[in-house]
Amino acid sequence: MDAVAQDYSPDDIVFLAVAGKSSPEKSAQRAAELFGERITWGYDDAVWEPFGSPYQPYTILITGGDVIVEEWYGPRDADSLRAAVDHLLSVG
C-alpha cells in the first residue's frame, strides 16, 4: 500500500489507515514500520463501527462525493491496487 500511495499526488487522493482493535501505542509503533509520509493514519475504534466493525485489513475506496466504489478484505498485489485506485480516480 505504501509503495502504491507514493505513485499518486496528495492533491488527487487521500490514503487513510484507521487502526483499531489494539492500543494506540502499539499501533503507532507498527505504523512507523509500515507507512511512509504519504499515508495518514490514526487510531479510533469508534470509526470501525459505522462500517460494520470489519475484519482487517479491510479496504474501502470512496469518491470525493462519499460514494463507495469498491471494498475488499485482505491484501492485494501492487498492480491490482493501482488498477483499483485508477478506477476510483476515474469516477470521482
Next chain:
Amino acid sequence: MPLAFSYPPATSNVSPVRRLLLLLVIALVAAACGSAADDVSAPAQSAAEQDVPATASDTTAGGEVTEPIEEPSEAPPATTSTDVPAETVAPQPAFDGPPAPDFSMTLADGTEFVLSAETRPVYLVFWAEW
C-alpha cells in the same frame, strides 16, 4: 343562387339555335355552381368525422382545412449543439454506489479528518497492528 335573366323579346331576331345555346350555357353554369357548393361542405364534414379537436385545426371560410395550429409549449425551443451554452451541459452522473458512512477522527499528527469535508477520493483501510 337566384338568377335573373331577361329573355329577349319574342320579337327579337335571336335565332332559336342561339337561344338554345344560351340556355345550355346557363344550365352548365348552374350545374357548376351546384358542384362547387357540394365541394365546400365536404371538407368540413370530413374534419368532423375525424374527430379533430377544434383547437388543433381550423377551417377557412372557403372550407379548406388548414394545417394544425401548434399549441404554445412550455418547453424551450429546440436548439442545436452548437448554440448550447457551456453552463447548460449536463454534468457527468455521479458514481452509482452505496453512500459511505460519515465519520470524523483525530489523526496521529493531531489533525482532524472528516469524511464529509474531504473532497478528494479516499483510500480507506482498517488495520490492526497484530
